[in-house]
Amino acid sequence: MESQSRSTSHNQTVDDDSRLITTATTRRIQRLTLHLNPNPPPPEEELLQRLSCGSRAKLEVDKTALSIYMKGKYSEIQDRVFEFFNSRPDLQTPVGIPKDEHRELCWKQLLGLVREAGVRPFLCVADDPGKYFAIVEAAGSVDMSLGVKLGVQYSLWGGSVLNLGTKKHKDKYYDGIDNLDYPGCFAMTELHHGSNVQGLQTVATFDPLTDEFIIDTPNDGAIKWWIGNAAVHGKFATVFAKLMLPTLDAKGVSDMGVHAFIVPIRDMKTHQTLPGIEIHDCGHKVGLNGVDNGALRFRSVRIPRDNLLNRFGDVSRDGKYTSSLPTISKRFAATLGELVxxxxxxxxxxxxxxxxxxxxxxxxxxxxxxxxxxxxxxxxxxxxxxxxxxxxxxxxxxxxxxxxxxxxxxxxxxxxxxxxxxxxxxxxxxxxxxxxxxxxxxxxxxxxxxxxxxxxxxxxxxxxxxxxxxxxxxxxxxxxxxxxxxxxxxxxxxxxxxxxxxxTFAVTWNYLRESMNTYLSQPNPVTVRWEGExxxxxxxxxxxxxxxxxxxxxxxxxxxxxxxxxxxxxxxxxxxxxxxxxxxxxxxxxxxxxxxxxxxxxxxxxxxxxxxxxxxxxxxxxxxxxxxxxxxxxxxxxxxxxxxxxxxxxxxxxxxxxxxxxxxxxxxxxxxxxxxxxxxxxxxxxxxxxxxxxx
Known part of the structure; x- marks a missing residue:
């Protein structure tokens, strides 16, 4: 009896110790889990209840407060654009409007926005880009063709003058671009080259005898293509071409890389196409038919030397090239960087x-x-x-x-x-x-x-x-x-x-700089299984x-x-x-x-x-x-x-x-x-x- 009692007592002690060890282990696991996952998953029944689409619990949303937060500080200018077109039914785009009518309506919409409503996008291009993009978004909401045509005039044609030109260009062209007296184009893309801008074939050769550049389209592949504003309304074009300088060697010319030039394409008074310039309509498109895309060919078109947009490279009267950037590739990168x-x-x-x-x-x-x-x-x-x-x-x-x-x-x-x-x-x-x-x-x-x-x-x-x-x-x-x-x-x-x-890393890549090793480490075998909401x-x-x-x-x-x-x-x-x-x-x-x-x-x-x-x-x-x-x-x-x-x-x-x-x-x-x-x-x-x- 005594032996049996001792045995029972011993077994009881072992069981008690085991329970204590188990309880302690469980507590440690729970503490470790809470440490690793401070937000433990809900019970499965609760999760299933949440996931049931029979549940109709919904958030109460203050629409006014959310709208104010989402629209930000440019809501007033967007409302101004919306209200102007709401007050002018004659400027609203009908469903199924024919191409030619759509183009003329789009031009009238732009004129009305600038000259009647007093919205001046060009003033914002350099000084307040956020406001400019808000205007473009609002105009595009009214008619996407209007948003694109506005962008061609102010961001592309106007932006090229602002970003690639110097003071003399801004003094001469700024007001006319702003008030739409100088509607213009951005002639970069060619029939054979789009994304590969360095492969453009249009040439601008300097003539030291007349102090002019001669713009030429050397072959059909170099025809400027898809140029917005060119088919009907544009009077100027920023033309991207290889700048060629005459030399005394066997080659005869030296290629200084792609530069931008202001080229008048139509007479300011008669609107007739200028000599040496051939313009054709790119025709009906899948969409955006309010934008008049055209194709341009240049046949020995002469422009003054001052029409070179010379922020990153210039040519003197005696034909010498100067630049603050030492190579063609750096000048090219700087040029495209300004057009971002x-x-x-x-x-x-x-x-x-x-x-x-x-x-x-x-x-x-x-x-x-x-x-x-x-x-x-x-x-x-x-x-x-x-x-x-x-x-x-x-x-x-x-x-x-x-x-x-x-x-x-x-x-x-x-x-x-x-x-x-x-x-x-x-x-x-x-x-x-x-x-x-x-x-x-x-x-x-x-x-x-x-x-x-x-x-x-x-x-x-x-x-x-x-x-x-x-x-x-x-x-x-x-x-x-x-x-x-x-x-x-x-x-x-x-x-x-x-x-x-x-x-150093640019701002966008900071997370890789700071935590690359962390993100490449082996996933935690515990966290890969966490499934709590x-x-x-x-x-x-x-x-x-x-x-x-x-x-x-x-x-x-x-x-x-x-x-x-x-x-x-x-x-x-x-x-x-x-x-x-x-x-x-x-x-x-x-x-x-x-x-x-x-x-x-x-x-x-x-x-x-x-x-x-x-x-x-x-x-x-x-x-x-x-x-x-x-x-x-x-x-x-x-x-x-x-x-x-x-x-x-x-x-x-x-x-x-x-x-x-x-x-x-x-x-x-x-x-x-x-x-x-x-x-x-x-x-x-x-x-x-x-x-x-x-x-």
Whole structure:
């Protein structure tokens, strides 16, 4: 008995010790888990309840506060543009207007905006670029042809005089450009050369006997092509040509590289084409038929030596060339660098187009009812998960792009003030990437919006067709999107190399400089399994995931390029890795977009608006991660259970954004006379539609 008692007592002690050890171990694990993940995941039942689309909890959004925050400090000038055209029905673009009539109307719209409404975009090009881009976006919302024609006059033709010329050019041309007495063109693109500007074939040969340049088109491939304002209205052109100086050697001339020249193309009084200049109409286009694109050929056209835009290179009376920059490549880079504003404007304006499209599609999807439970009222088509999947991530992307392009405009404005070299490099890469990424996304989204609105989306009056056709060329304007993404990739590789040589990183690449080793380290085996909502909606997790992907892509493409260069050479290796490089560039741009969106959320002063923006930002981030979930799974950054949780949460967030979709599009503050689509009217949409067709 005593032995049995001792045995029982001993076993009891062991059991007690085991329980103590187990309890202590459990507490340690819990503390470690809380340390690693301060926001523990909710119980599975709670998560499933949150994910149920039967839940109707929705945020209360102060639309006025959100709209004020989104429109920023340039809302007054945009409202001024909108109200002017609302007060002038004669200047509003009818559906299906013929090409020639559209061109004349577009010119009248521009004249009215400048001379009647007193909106002077040219005053803002240099002094307040943010205001200028806001004017362009508003004008493009009225008619995209008007926005583009305004850009040709003030950003391209006017901008070339401001940015590439010197005081003598500004004194002579500024007022005429500003008040539209001097309508002009930007003659860079040729029949055989677009993106490869260094390959342009038009020549400008200096004649020391007459102190003139002679502009020539040496062959048909050198004909200037797609030149806006050339076919009908332009009186001047900034012509990009190779500057040729006579020499005493066997060659006879010396090529100083591509320069810009002011060339009059029509008589100021009679508007007749000047001698030696041949102008043809490029004809009917897929879209933007309010812009008169033309082709120009020059046959020994003589211009004064002073017509050389000589900021980066000049020719003296005796034919000597001088420049503050030592090489052709540096002069070329400086010249194109001053023209980066066009890319900034296209990225910014493309967001404006996306705002209109997503507003029309969302409002119609809230209005349109179809099917439903048996013997119950039909439901809004935006209540269907498939419609939410089409439109809600797009609405989130619209907000994301707004904050990213707003940041780009701020950086560009600062660059114009300071001319800081590091900022110049940053703006060049960021403008190329955002222009490419945003315009490509918008182009695809316009088709999705049309489809989401069914047959009514196919009606011209509801605008998707014209928006899609007019915007499509944004993917080619100011640099083909694929070429621009390669510039981003090349710049990123350059910065990567500089990192290991002790160089400095431009602002855009700071996250790689600061945390490259962190992002390339082996994923934490604990965190790859976290699936709690608080963790997945943590901005740090989202941004880390984006940065990790970019860092891996960068490191792997460096290895591949080094390997292929040994057998294929530099060009061949680049081409072999081209798709990899494009993916790298897109990943980096997505990372920048998310970072700026997170900043935009954090800086929002109104609590209800901040909560709404946080919801939208989470949808943007998690939807992007889910769309590329294969990449994260392949490198074990996300475990299967976590991938499944991301997918479920993305669907739930789409549903939650759907609940405030009306408020979110209303916050864009686009009046009905700007959206113009009957199916998007805030009230009596169907009656507006039936009235339009004659009932």
């Amino acid at each position: 504003g066009g890319r900034v404007g296209l990225a910014y304006s493309s967001v404006g187009v996306l705002k209109i499209a997503v507003t029309i599609a969302t409002r119609y999807s809230l209005l349109r009812q179809q099917f439903g439970p048996p013997k119950q009222p039909e439901v809004s088509i935006l209540d269907y998960q498939s419609q939410q999947h089409k439109l809600m991530p797009m609405l989130a992307s619209t907000y994301a792009f707004y904050f990213a392009t707003k940041h780009l405009v701020e950086q560009y404005s600062e660059m114009k003030k300071t001319h800081d070299e590091q900022l110049v490099a940053d703006v060049h890469a960021l403008s190329a990437g955002l222009k490419s990424y945003v315009t490509s996304y918008t182009a695809k989204s316009l088709s999705v919006c049309r489809e989401a609105c069914g047959g009514h989306g196919y009606a011209a009056v509801n605008r998707f067709g014209s928006l899609r056709n007019d915007h499509d060329i944004f993917q080619t304007f100011e640099g083909d999107n694929t070429v621009l993404l390669q510039q981003v990739a090349a710049d990123l590789l350059k910065r990567y190399k500089e990192k290991f040589q002790g160089g 608080d963790h997945l909606r943590d901005p740090k997790f989202q941004l880390d995931a984006f940065r990790y992907r970019t860092s891996r892509l960068l490191q792997s493409v460096v290895v591949r390029l080094r390997k292929h260069s040994k057998t294929l050479g530099g060009f061949g290796a680049w081409n072999r890795c081209l798709n990899h490089l494009l993916t790298l560039a897109e990943s980096h741009i997505e990372t920048v977009i998310l970072a700026k969106f997170i900043e935009g959320v954090q800086n929002c002063p109104d609590p209800s608006s901040r909560a709404a923006l946080k919801l939208v930002c989470d949808l943007y981030a998690l939807n992007r991660i889910w769309n590329d979930i294969g990449t994260y799974r392949n490198v074990d950054y996300v475990a299967p259970n976590k991938a499944k949780a991301i997918h479920k949460l993305t669907e739930y967030l789409s549903f939650q954004v759907r609940n405030i979709a009306g408020e979110l599009v209303d916050a864009f503050d686009l009046p009905d006379h700007v959206t113009r689509a009957p199916i998007a009217m805030k009230s009596e949409a169907y009656s507006q539609y039936t009235h339009y067709v004659g009932f």
